[in-house]
Amino acid sequence: xxxxxxxxxxxxxxxxxxxxxxxxxDAAELLSxxxxxxxxxxESWGTLFNRQPDGRVxxxxxxxxxxxxxxxxxxxxxxxxLHALFQRxxxxxxxxxxxxxxxxxxxxxxxxxxxxxxxxxxxxxxFFKTKAVVMATGGMGMLYAHSTNAYINTGDGYGMALRAGxxxxxxxxxxxxxxxLYPSDILISEAARGEGAILKNNKGERFMTKYAPKxxxxxxxxxxxxxxxxxxxxxxxxxxxxxxLDLTHLGEEYIKERLALAYEAALNFAGVDATKEPIPVxxxxxxxxxxxxxxxxxxxxxxxxxxxAGEAACVSVHGANRLGSNSLLETLVxxxxxxxxxxxxxxxxxxxxxxxxxxxxxIVDEAYSFTKSESGVHFGVVLNKLRETMWENIGIFRxxxxxxxxxSEIIKLREMAKNMYVTDKSKTYNTEFFNALELRNMxxxxxVIANAAINRTESRGAHYRTDxxxxxxxxxxKHTIAYLRGNTVEIGYKxxxxxxxxxxxxxx
Numbered sequence: 001x002x003x004x005x006x007x008x009x010x011x012x013x014x015x016x017x018x019x020x021x022x023x024x025x026d027a028a029e030l031l032s033x034x035x036x037x038x039x040x041x042x043e044s045w046g047t048l049f050n051r052q053p054d055g056r057v058x059x060x061x062x063x064x065x066x067x068x069x070x071x072x073x074x075x076x077x078x079x080x081x082l083h084a085l086f087q088r089x090x091x092x093x094x095x096x097x098x099x100x101x102x103x104x105x106x107x108x109x110x111x112x113x114x115x116x117x118x119x120x121x122x123x124x125x126x127f128f129k130t131k132a133v134v135m136a137t138g139g140m141g142m143l144y145a146h147s148t149n150a151y152i153n154t155g156d157g158y159g160m161a162l163r164a165g166x167x168x169x170x171x172x173x174x175x176x177x178x179x180x181l182y183p184s185d186i187l188i189s190e191a192a193r194g195e196g197a198i199l200k201n202n203k204g205e206r207f208m209t210k211y212a213p214k215x216x217x218x219x220x221x222x223x224x225x226x227x228x229x230x231x232x233x234x235x236x237x238x239x240x241x242x243x244x245l246d247l248t249h250l251g252e253e254y255i256k257e258r259l260a261l262a263y264e265a266a267l268n269f270a271g272v273d274a275t276k277e278p279i280p281v282x283x284x285x286x287x288x289x290x291x292x293x294x295x296x297x298x299x300x301x302x303x304x305x306x307x308x309a310g311e312a313a314c315v316s317v318h319g320a321n322r323l324g325s326n327s328l329l330e331t332l333v334x335x336x337x338x339x340x341x342x343x344x345x346x347x348x349x350x351x352x353x354x355x356x357x358x359x360x361x362x363i364v365d366e367a368y369s370f371t372k373s374e375s376g377v378h379f380g381v382v383l384n385k386l387r388e389t390m391w392e393n394i395g396i397f398r399x400x401x402x403x404x405x406x407x408s409e410i411i412k413l414r415e416m417a418k419n420m421y422v423t424d425k426s427k428t429y430n431t432e433f434f435n436a437l438e439l440r441n442m443x444x445x446x447x448v449i450a451n452a453a454i455n456r457t458e459s460r461g462a463h464y465r466t467d468x469x470x471x472x473x474x475x476x477x478k479h480t481i482a483y484l485r486g487n488t489v490e491i492g493y494k495x496x497x498x499x500x501x502x503x504x505x506x507x508x
Contacts, residue, residue: 012028014066015318017504019461021503024315024316027315030333045084048073062323063190063218064508103118106164111303111304112305113129116364118434120430125360133306135160135307136157146282146284149286156441162444169314170452172455172463173461174462175222176222178221181281183270186269188265191259193217195250200278211230212508238280287327289462292308293494294309294315295315296315298341308338310331315334316479318330321461370417370437371437376421379420379422382417385409394446398453414443414447422435448484452489458476459471477496
């Protein structure tokens, strides 16, 4: 029910080109082939997708698409999918440990055999013995001063995986969404531009005509983000450093029906009536293309019994830049693939018989020692400095000097964190303690990102270097594979899986 000329092959091509040819093409093919089936399943489970007048599921354009193929629920599709899935599983025989905080994975030789988690209410640690662990821990937006992400997105899964000895793939690739509401950084969905909203500078010009003459405002996110920053830097932005996203020509009724969330957010958090004036927007961190190194079955390459899916994983179906709407699709398609893999794995997996209580105790001791200082520096100071550093030095535009400054700052902050305290000493719901442990994960991840970004001497997708502005397929058409060994980052490489699309110039 999309464009009759559309085809999964076109979708694969758009995904591969959108990801600047760092996409594993077998993964992109799988995503495209399964997408229609996944939409039908989610609909049969109760997701109320928007409809065309003839009753078929409606589609809209998102950035980098040859044909419109994004299914949607207004401009809050993710929430609708989440609720449908949660309702579906709450009737099944699954135990939820809500309000628990996972500290670390436990490995025995090459196997993940369990994890230690704390009930936040009582601060009681518990050792969970496992045959398999699936990391579905989402993103890491809180590493950046400006992010569209929820406060819970602190990269905990990446930190746990790194400390257990698993690799992150392509950790240097961080996506910035071009349209976050100014100044609060709330996401204004790409749905707005999909419905015809236009980006304008302070002269009222549609500036994307310069940067992406064919795709305009619906060019891929990395290109649009850089275009906005360029306009602002060259003095064509508004005071404070934003541009306008103009919806006014769409009409009040249409805006309130199809873009309700954007309209409400602009009104409540920027005091702007989007039916009458442009919404103030600027780029903010949005998504992490990097992640735990897995194949298309969700299986980690380093540790037996470790799996990952969604934003926590790097398959890599997004390469150097994710196309809009491919992440919700990825969570569903690869979530299901990974689930099937785990079921197969469990049929022959055995539980570890050795006693690992000592390892479990050590993990709890390390957590407390990380927050135990009485004096020194408050964890909030370290956190804010880290977020500013990542934004300023390892952000949308990158260069060697800036990134090296950022890296030395991260190393300083990791030292500083050794004498870090939390003021709350309570033994019930000590959220400050857990926030400090989230910071530990953030510092581990930041070190890996900075090292990998300095190491990749080219520009590709979201990794844009002013000192190496060209893509270099001869030297860099390969995945970064990064390990954290204490305070050092070890970097290796893996070839990109190419099935039929050879790299070409990425123009829109």
